[in-house]
Structure formats: C-alpha cells, structure tokens
Amino acid sequence: MNVLSQLKEQIAATLPNLDLVIGWERGFDPLHHTPLFMRRPEDVERLVIDALCVHNLAVYLPGLKNKKVGVAVKGCDSRAVNQLAREGLIKRENVVVFGFPCDGAADLTKVRRQLGDISGVQSAALEGDLLRVVVDGKERETPLKDVLADKCLRCRYPNALTHDHFAGEPREARVQTDDYKDVVDFEALPLEARFAHWQQEMQRCIRCYACRNACPMCVCRDHCVAQSRDPHWVTQEDETREKWMFQIIHAMHLAGRCVECGECQRACPVDIPILALKRKLNKEIRELFDFEAGVDPQAVPPLLSFQVEEKNINERGW
Amino acid sequence: MSGVNELRIVGFLCNWCSYGGADAAGVGRLAQPTDLRIIRMPCSGRINPLFVARTLLSGADGVLVSGCHPRDCHYAEGNFYARRRLEVFKRLLPTLGIDPGRFEYTWVSASEGQRWQTVVTTFTEQIHRLGPMPRFSPGEACVAVLAESGG
Numbered sequence: 455m456n457v458l459s460q461l462k463e464q465i466a467a468t469l470p471n472l473d474l475v476i477g478w479e480r481g482f483d484p485l486h487h488t489p490l491f492m493r494r495p496e497d498v499e500r501l502v503i504d505a506l507c508v509h510n511l512a513v514y515l516p517g518l519k520n521k522k523v524g525v526a527v528k529g530c531d532s533r534a535v536n537q538l539a540r541e542g543l544i545k546r547e548n549v550v551v552f553g554f555p556c557d558g559a560a561d562l563t564k565v566r567r568q569l570g571d572i573s574g575v576q577s578a579a580l581e582g583d584l585l586r587v588v589v590d591g592k593e594r595e596t597p598l599k600d601v602l603a604d605k606c607l608r609c610r611y612p613n614a615l616t617h618d619h620f621a622g623e624p625r626e627a628r629v630q631t632d633d634y635k636d637v638v639d640f641e642a643l644p645l646e647a648r649f650a651h652w653q654q655e656m657q658r659c660i661r662c663y664a665c666r667n668a669c670p671m672c673v674c675r676d677h678c679v680a681q682s683r684d685p686h687w688v689t690q691e692d693e694t695r696e697k698w699m700f701q702i703i704h705a706m707h708l709a710g711r712c713v714e715c716g717e718c719q720r721a722c723p724v725d726i727p728i729l730a731l732k733r734k735l736n737k738e739i740r741e742l743f744d745f746e747a748g749v750d751p752q753a754v755p756p757l758l759s760f761q762v763e764e765k766n767i768n769e770r771g772w
Numbered sequence: 773m774s775g776v777n778e779l780r781i782v783g784f785l786c787n788w789c790s791y792g793g794a795d796a797a798g799v800g801r802l803a804q805p806t807d808l809r810i811i812r813m814p815c816s817g818r819i820n821p822l823f824v825a826r827t828l829l830s831g832a833d834g835v836l837v838s839g840c841h842p843r844d845c846h847y848a849e850g851n852f853y854a855r856r857r858l859e860v861f862k863r864l865l866p867t868l869g870i871d872p873g874r875f876e877y878t879w880v881s882a883s884e885g886q887r888w889q890t891v892v893t894t895f896t897e898q899i900h901r902l903g904p905m906p907r908f909s910p911g912e913a914c915v916a917v918l919a920e921s922g923g
C-alpha cells in the first residue's frame with residue numbers, strides 16, 4: 455500500500471473522534487496545493503501528498519487550541535508542533551499528528567526561475583526525479599532537485615519528530631549536520647555590502663505581513679506590534695527602515711523559537727530572503743545554548759531560562 | 773573629546789546599580805564625554821533588545837546597556853535573563869550589516885563611579901572610531917520599485 459492510501463486510511467479511522475483533520479489538496483492550479491480541512495469522511499478522498507505540499511499546517515493549531523484536531527506534518531512542520539506544545543500554545547493531547555516520510559518540498563520561486571512564467575500552468579506531474587509541467591500547451595521539465603526548497607537540501611529531519619500515526623517507512627535524512635554555510639558566506643561580505651543588501655531587499659516589502667501570518671510560531675494575531683499604535687514600535691511611514699524594523703522584530707521574537715520551516719520566506723510575495731535573519735539567530739542559539747527549537751520536546755527554551763555562570767557568554771572585560 | 777562633533781549615544785541603565793554608578797561619577801565630578809543620553813529603566817531585565825534596535829534605527833550611533841553585576845540584581849534574576857537576550861541580539865548585528873561595536877552591554881554597580889567613567893569613555897571612543905551610523909537612503913516609493921521590477 456502506498457504512503458498516501460495508508461495515510462488516508464489512518465485519517466479516516468481517526469476522524470470520527472476529532473473535530474477536523476488538516477492536510478493538503480490540489481488548489482487553484484496544478485502547482486499550487488492548498489490546505490484541506492477534513493470534517494466528513496468524503497473530504498479525506500481529496501488529500502494529496504507530494505512535493506507541492508508546501509504549507510506548514512501547524513500554523514492553524516494555536517487558533518484551534520480547544521478543539522480535537524488532527525494535522526498532517528512534514529518533518530520540519532513537526533518541529534512546530536513540538537515547540538508550540540513546549541510553550542503551552544497548544545495542548546499536545548488535543549492534537550493527533552499524522553507523519554510520513556517527506557522527500558522534500560518544491561520552492562515555487564525556483565520553479566519560476568527554472569521554467570519561466572508558470573501562471574498559465576495546465577498540468578503538473580511529478581515523475582520520479584522530474585517535475586514536468588504544461589504551460590500554454592508547451593511541455594517543460596526540470597529535475598526536482600533543482601527546484602527543492604533550500605531547507606530541504608539541508609534537511610536533517612525528514613520524518614515527523616513527533617507523531618501519533620506514521621504512514622510508510624521513515625527515510626534517511628539528506629544530510630547529518632547543518633554548517634550554516636549560507637550565514638558564514640553572507641557574513642564574509644564587507645559590512646557595507648551587508649547593509650546595502652538589506653536596503654536593496656527590504657525596499658520592495660509591501661508590509662502585507664504574509665511572513666508573519668504564515669509563521670507557526672507567530673501567535674499574537676490581532677495584537678501584533680506591527681499594527682499596534684500603543685506601543686508604537688513601527689510607524690506607518692513608507693520607509694525601508696520601518697519595514698526592516700519589522701523584520702528585526704520578527705526575527706527577535708522568534709529567537710530560540712524558530713523551527714526553520716521557512717514559511718515566512720515562502721509566503722513573501724516579493725521574495726525577500728528574510729529567512730537569513732532567522733538562520734543567523736538559530737546558528738547563534740545553537741552555539742550559545744546547544745538548543746534547536748522543536749527538536750527535543752522536553753528541552754527548556756533558552757531565553758526563558760539562564761545559568762548563573764554562562765558557559766558560552768564571554769562577559770567582555772569592560 | 774574636544775573639537776570632535778558629538779555623536780548620538782543612548783544608554784539604558786537599570787535604576788538600582790548602573791544609574792547609581794553614573795550618579796556617583798557625577799557627584800565625584802569625574803570627567804566624562806558628553807555624547808551619552810541616559811534612559812533610566814527599572815531593571816536590565818526590562819530592557820527589550822528591540823529597544824536597542826529601534827534606537828539604532830531611529831537615529832542613534834551607539835547604544836550602551838548597563839545593569840547590576842550578575843548575582844547583584846535588585847530583583848535577583850533580571851540581569852541573568854537580560855544577559856542571554858542581549859548577547860543573542862548583539863550577535864545578530866553582523867548579519868544586519870551593523871557593526872556589533874555599536875552596541876555593548878555591561879555591568880556597573882552603584883558604588884563604581886570610576887568604573888562608570890571608564891565604561892562611558894571607552895564606549896564613546898569606540899563609537900567615534902566607528903563614526904555616524906549608516907542610514908538607508910530615503911526610500912523610493914514602494915509603487916515605483918514594484919513598477920520597475922515588473923510586479
């Protein structure tokens with residue numbers, strides 16, 4: 455039995471005890487899947503699992519805190535479940551997690567770069583290691599590995615780290631360690647170049663806050679400081695500086711909490727590489743506190759604790 | 773520091789130790805550079821690292837945070853939490869393209885007027901070496917940028 459049918463069976467069997475189960479289904483075109491909210495047995499038929507299941511569905515869990523909810527998760531998504539539970543933002547016992555071995559998720563920005571304009575896509579098929587699409591009657595194809603999200607190329611946790619059901623057999627991780635080479639390379643640029651990079655990238659931000667809304671760990675919703683006037687953390691001015699300020703806020707509010715699912719960057723309609731800020735903080739948090747959010751469900755979040763003598767913080771003589 | 777234009781340096785000081793230390797330095801008439809403007813906080817644990825970010829983005833050239841020495845916090849643990857947060861924030865600065873030397877955090881007790889003098893002088897010299905904080909050039913209207921990128 456393939457993974458999808460096994461997963462469908464597991465969900466169908468559990469659904470009667472739950473308010474709903476969240477998965478993915480085909481969306482408005484063959485390349486865009488969309489979240490599927492399964493309430494009735496016939497809904498389960500629409501479930502799909504493949505490289506186009508890009509969303510981290512854990513984002514819906516805090517809003518459904520007091521319901522009995524099932525959720526399908528990729529490996530990276532499962533870290534959000536762990537971290538949300540660790541922070542008391544969801545009740546783990548109210549959530550039924552459906553895991554499966556994840557082969558990687560496509561980055562539609564890369565697909566666009568490889569295959570050109572894909573807005574009129576008529577069909578898309580994943581055949582082995584190839585993504586084949588038909589756009590305006592013409593067939594185009596690309597190796598899947600060329601369009602996988604960066605996070606998938608460095609994925610260490612392809613199987614859900616927490617799950618109540620698992621369909622299929624766990625798969626090998628692509629890599630064993632993450633050396634944060636992207637962060638190191640960026641910091642090797644001159645200081646001025648790094649500063650100019652953010653001016654260049656941030657100026658096209660339209661302040662839609664899709665990055666925030668897609669983030670499973672951003673839970674303040676209507677109380678987000680991005681829109682609050684009291685306190686007034688960011689102004690309404692159309693200034694790159696204010697847009698950047700919001701990204702610094704997002705990164706710092708996620709320090710020690712970010713599970714690196716990459717949803718913030720994926721959701722950005724103007725492709726601003728904001729994950730870089732979170733990657734940097736995660737690198738430092740790992741070095742300072744030997745901590746990775748959402749990996750060990752028992753680990754104490756580092757910024758909610760301290761040691762009287764810090765091992766890795768140099769008190770700087772002056 | 774005479775003959776040099778002043779730069780804008782903002783200090784967030786805890787009420788119980790560092791503010792007292794700065795006061796002691798003043799009462800003892802210890803000479804200090806005049807670039808620093810002090811904001812008094814109840815505790816270093818109240819200092820959100822984003823205060824530092826906002827201050828730097830809004831016009832400061834350097835930000836100094838000072839609290840009670842570890843184990844001496846008036847509220848027992850405020851500075852222990854502060855230390856972790858401020859350290860994490862300081863380490864973000866290189867990726868932002870901001871020289872990490874523009875932000876320092878340290879500990880000065882109420883009796884350490886002389887230490888305060890050293891801290892302020894050293895930090896002010898450091899900021900003068902770095903010069904004014906770089907700023908984003910005035911934003912082109914978002915609409916113009918989008919039109920140009922074909923979006």
Ligand code: SF4
Pocket residue numbers: 668669670671672708711712713714715716717718719729732
């Ligand atoms: S900040 Fe981005 S990568 Fe981190 S948890 Fe939120 S959406 Fe995922």
Ligand code: SF4
Pocket residue numbers: 658659660661662663664665666721722723724725726728
């Ligand atoms: S999703 Fe992109 S454009 Fe929208 S607020 Fe975030 S960074 Fe700005």
